[in-house]
Amino acid sequence: MIPTQQDISEEIAERSRAYVEAERTQHHPARDYSPYRSSLLRHPEQPLVTVQDPEAVELSGPVFGITDVTELDTDLTRQHTGEPLGERITVTGRVLNRDGRPVRGQLVEIWQANASGRYAHLRDQHPAPLDPNFTGVGRCLTDGDGGYRFTTIKPGAYPWRNHTNAWRPAHIHFSLFGTAFTQRLVTQMYFPGDPLFAYDPILQSVTDAAARSRLVAAYEHDLSVPEWSLGYRWDIVLDGPAATWIEEGR
Numbered sequence: 246m247i248p249t250q251q252d253i254s255e256e257i258a259e260r261s262r263a264y265v266e267a268e269r270t271q272h273h274p275a276r277d278y279s280p281y282r283s284s285l286l287r288h289p290e291q292p293l294v295t296v297q298d299p300e301a302v303e304l305s306g307p308v309f310g311i312t313d314v315t316e317l318d319t320d321l322t323r324q325h326t327g328e329p330l331g332e333r334i335t336v337t338g339r340v341l342n343r344d345g346r347p348v349r350g351q352l353v354e355i356w357q358a359n360a361s362g363r364y365a366h367l368r369d370q371h372p373a374p375l376d377p378n379f380t381g382v383g384r385c386l387t388d389g390d391g392g393y394r395f396t397t398i399k400p401g402a403y404p405w406r407n408h409t410n411a412w413r414p415a416h417i418h419f420s421l422f423g424t425a426f427t428q429r430l431v432t433q434m435y436f437p438g439d440p441l442f443a444y445d446p447i448l449q450s451v452t453d454a455a456a457r458s459r460l461v462a463a464y465e466h467d468l469s470v471p472e473w474s475l476g477y478r479w480d481i482v483l484d485g486p487a488a489t490w491i492e493e494g495r
């Protein structure tokens with residue numbers, strides 16, 4: 246039977262209670278976080294296999310060079326002949342290590358739904374309009390200060406089939422490439438004040454409230470450009486106690 250939102254919300258509350266009672270800080274979600282149903286089916290149950298020669302994957306994995314990334318890749322509103330519909334936003338921040346030092350020259354990739362909450366992807370067939378002027382992918386390299394910056398439009402919330410009436414809060418997917426493909430990290434950025442936070446088992450799978458709050462960007466008025474775009478700031482900390490939650494198993 247397909248679970249209802251109430252079923253899922255009860256499970257979320259139960260896992261949250263168990264986390265608080267355990268009094269053990271855990272920034273990463275459990276791999277078998279049951280309210281997020283498909284995680285039950287696809288999380289590893291066996292110990293990971295140690296690869297004897299981890300560098301071998303670099304021979305067949307994706308690579309990029311500095312010249313592959315152009316200025317235009319950071320602006321998702323200029324990839325087509327017309328402008329996409331939606332609320333234009335600037336998303337910026339810094340990639341930092343545990344000591345707060347900038348991680349420079351880092352490939353940051355993003356992908357997102359359009360303003361109506363639909364991905365330009367064959368797998369997304371829900372009845373919201375596609376936007377011919379929006380593909381929803383961008384990338385940039387961090388600068389000398391670890392900074393990244395994108396111009397895009399605010400993605401819409403979208404339904405998914407985890408349970409009846411399941412809706413994802415608006416979010417942007419982020420990937421950080423590292424210095425080798427095996428180091429790639431993937432996470433999601435959310436927008437402040439989204440009413441769907443409490444209902445979303447993916448966000449709630451991060452049971453630590455402080456770690457969860459680090460996935461939410463801050464609206465910053467000084468970043469808003471007059472007559473042009475609204476500004477959001479979101480820093481990504483790669484490890485240590487203030488680390489941004491990273492999806493495992495990718």
Ligand SMILES: [Fe+2]
Nearest residue numbers: 358413416418
């Ligand atoms: Fe998504």
